Amino acid sequence: MTATMQPKSEAAEAPRRGRRTPGAGQNARPRGRGLEFGHWWWALPGIALVVAIHYVATGIGGFFAFTNWTGIGSFKITGWANFEAIFKDTTKVGALSNTLFLAFGSVLLGNIAGLVIALGLNRVLKTRYILRTLFFMPVVLSPLATAYIWKYIFDFDGPLNALLTAIGAGDQAKPWLADPQWAIWTVLVVLVWSSTGFAMVIFMAGLAGVPVEVEEAAAIDGANLWQRFRNVTLPAIRPAVAIATTLGIVQGLRVFDPIMALTGGGPAGATETLATQVYKQAFALGNFGGGAALALVLAAIILIFAVLQQRLTRSNPED
Amino acid sequence: MSAIGNTYVLFLHISRILVSDRGHGSRIISTTKSERLDMTQHRRYSGLKAGALAVPTIAALVLTGCSASTGSNASSSGSQEFSLSFATSNTIESPFQVLAEKYMETNPNVKITFNPQPNDSYDQTLRTQLQAGNASDIVVTSPGSGQGRSILPLAEAGFLEPLDDSAKELLPEGSASSFGPEGKIFGQATAITVSALVANEVAVKEAGEFPADFAALEQQCKSLESSGKSLFALAGAAPPNTGLTAMSLAASRVYAEDPQWNDKRAANEVTFAGSDGWKSALEAVNTLKDAGCFQKGAAGAGFDAITKGLASGTSLAGFIPATSWKQLQSAAAGSEFGVRALPAEKGSGNDYVYASANYAFSINAASKNKDAAKAFLAWAAEPEQTKAFAEIDGALPVSGIDSYDFEGGAYKNVGDLIKDGKYGPLPNSQWPNSAVYDALATGVQGIITGQKTPDQVLQAMDAAWGQ
Numbered sequence: 109m110t111a112t113m114q115p116k117s118e119a120a121e122a123p124r125r126g127r128r129t130p131g132a133g134q135n136a137r138p139r140g141r142g143l144e145f146g147h148w149w150w151a152l153p154g155i156a157l158v159v160a161i162h163y164v165a166t167g168i169g170g171f172f173a174f175t176n177w178t179g180i181g182s183f184k185i186t187g188w189a190n191f192e193a194i195f196k197d198t199t200k201v202g203a204l205s206n207t208l209f210l211a212f213g214s215v216l217l218g219n220i221a222g223l224v225i226a227l228g229l230n231r232v233l234k235t236r237y238i239l240r241t242l243f244f245m246p247v248v249l250s251p252l253a254t255a256y257i258w259k260y261i262f263d264f265d266g267p268l269n270a271l272l273t274a275i276g277a278g279d280q281a282k283p284w285l286a287d288p289q290w291a292i293w294t295v296l297v298v299l300v301w302s303s304t305g306f307a308m309v310i311f312m313a314g315l316a317g318v319p320v321e322v323e324e325a326a327a328i329d330g331a332n333l334w335q336r337f338r339n340v341t342l343p344a345i346r347p348a349v350a351i352a353t354t355l356g357i358v359q360g361l362r363v364f365d366p367i368m369a370l371t372g373g374g375p376a377g378a379t380e381t382l383a384t385q386v387y388k389q390a391f392a393l394g395n396f397g398g399g400a401a402l403a404l405v406l407a408a409i410i411l412i413f414a415v416l417q418q419r420l421t422r423s424n425p426e427d
Numbered sequence: 428m429s430a431i432g433n434t435y436v437l438f439l440h441i442s443r444i445l446v447s448d449r450g451h452g453s454r455i456i457s458t459t460k461s462e463r464l465d466m467t468q469h470r471r472y473s474g475l476k477a478g479a480l481a482v483p484t485i486a487a488l489v490l491t492g493c494s495a496s497t498g499s500n501a502s503s504s505g506s507q508e509f510s511l512s513f514a515t516s517n518t519i520e521s522p523f524q525v526l527a528e529k530y531m532e533t534n535p536n537v538k539i540t541f542n543p544q545p546n547d548s549y550d551q552t553l554r555t556q557l558q559a560g561n562a563s564d565i566v567v568t569s570p571g572s573g574q575g576r577s578i579l580p581l582a583e584a585g586f587l588e589p590l591d592d593s594a595k596e597l598l599p600e601g602s603a604s605s606f607g608p609e610g611k612i613f614g615q616a617t618a619i620t621v622s623a624l625v626a627n628e629v630a631v632k633e634a635g636e637f638p639a640d641f642a643a644l645e646q647q648c649k650s651l652e653s654s655g656k657s658l659f660a661l662a663g664a665a666p667p668n669t670g671l672t673a674m675s676l677a678a679s680r681v682y683a684e685d686p687q688w689n690d691k692r693a694a695n696e697v698t699f700a701g702s703d704g705w706k707s708a709l710e711a712v713n714t715l716k717d718a719g720c721f722q723k724g725a726a727g728a729g730f731d732a733i734t735k736g737l738a739s740g741t742s743l744a745g746f747i748p749a750t751s752w753k754q755l756q757s758a759a760a761g762s763e764f765g766v767r768a769l770p771a772e773k774g775s776g777n778d779y780v781y782a783s784a785n786y787a788f789s790i791n792a793a794s795k796n797k798d799a800a801k802a803f804l805a806w807a808a809e810p811e812q813t814k815a816f817a818e819i820d821g822a823l824p825v826s827g828i829d830s831y832d833f834e835g836g837a838y839k840n841v842g843d844l845i846k847d848g849k850y851g852p853l854p855n856s857q858w859p860n861s862a863v864y865d866a867l868a869t870g871v872q873g874i875i876t877g878q879k880t881p882d883q884v885l886q887a888m889d890a891a892w893g894q
Binding site (some may be wrong): 136139178180181182225262265282283284285287288334371372373374375376377378388391392393394395 | 550554557562575580581583584585586662663666682723724725726727728859860863865869870872873875876877878879894
């Protein structure tokens, strides 16, 4: 990962590495070999599998978006009827706005939190390695398993309400995941918690490539902490920001398992997203055509935002 | 699902950056002649190594690919072997498996392969397997058309084998149309499942009498609430439970008065939104909520709240399939669970419960072991076996219900209703698709949280009916 985030800083790193281990040539050799290793045709089985599983299957699934197939038996081609139904249905329009809210909410908060943690754990702190591991842990853990732990925390008889009662705020106790106003915020908290670690790692990789000399020079020139961050660090980690936000949005737009485990889309559709709707329509309610149409809409939205995001955060036109 | 996607996107990024990094690399690293030689050798060696890894990997892929396509037909030569698919939702051994094991004991030459599936993905797995032609020889289905595992759509799509007379004899009265189109039968009923209330009888006694009508019920809710208990345990976040609650409320209000209501709905003579009975049933959800009949935090509760509430006695009863009495009784030592009808609005004379065959054995039309499968079904249809199955399942036997001894059992409080014929099939089994039930189930949660009105829910059900 480190290598991916800091193409420019590699050059700056190389001499320092050389000093640590004698013989810079030896040290650099595996890199050279690694880059020229292999032949393109070795990837053929992989390419064939990706095309067959990813693109052919998706293409066939996309075809069913224009039919009234129920998942079994025969079907008729119904044209754009499934898409019309989506935009007429308030549940699905609600799911769309929930999806956007959760995606952008989790990207914004998760990235800010990730950046703050990455900055804090970048150099000075002694316990930074342990803390990094702890903050990264949510990314490694199964989203489904952690969602069940969160579900327990937000349960009516769970620790959160117990805490509220203990500090005398018992009247605030509520079934968080079944409260029409609070449920979506509760889901957002869980999403931010689980996405922060990933953003942190990307930012940390980016920060490792920020030359200390430039920061020191800025400090000598009298730049304060904020100015150093704004004018030195942030421009240097721009590629990291681009990747963290793009991945975050793609991930956020199709979030499925935590919601399914936390609320199942409830209460009464208040936390329904496009991904949970796709699953429900296609697999639970036997409306495969409708589900496929919804999946196409979701894919289009993800594509639009991913491209938009890439363009907005592109550091220079050569990239 | 998302993890794979993530890795894929990450891979794209990494490969892009690696490609652009190549330029930097070559500028920094100058290779000597000996190094280049070393590289060639290394490359050759790595090629061997990678080949050594790739060969078994590809072989494994090819082998699994082959075995996946042939595995299910491995037993095609012998007819004394077949497979059985059923849904499981807890760790207790499935009654279907117990019955099949008994068959293997009495017929040592028969080998049955069990394919248990988690209940929440059973419908989808079953449909996918039927479609792909690798479903089990015998599959457990449900009568009617309201679910993914329902007989009617599966039979119409040609996935099920028509059954013979022994299955016809087990048809519960008046339910032939749920077991197959055009007079044919595609499922053999396994047991009669009552859907009403399951009550903790010890807790009911402690609280006094079980209410006889709806007004007394509201009263008892209030007094129980003041003592920190609740009359009902509700899993508000679990659609199967909220749906069953609403249907139970509709039993005396809609189906007791008009058992053919579903047929009329199918003929578009009536609608949910236009039905006073249905409206009253959903308004009763609000009444129950306001009277404090549900436990605290019911709107967000899962099934565990029902199990915990009923087993500990903090809730008196729950709207769950009656067969759960047996599991609850075995889980809570010293307890006694029984099945009760929800008190009707107009007094006990109008009580009505749902009792129908909710599960059936069907034979996969693509099965190569139909004879063995049919022999098993014929055996399972014998009165001795239907009785034994009902006992294992905690249900009522599918045959000989008239001579069934209700006294002293878990069903003693609903025995009279069943003998008097005051019961009907679970309504959603006759609804045309599962979206209608979904609209009802999520709608009830919406009524409890205040997001929806009964009218909105009923309109959504009508809309789903026409889908």
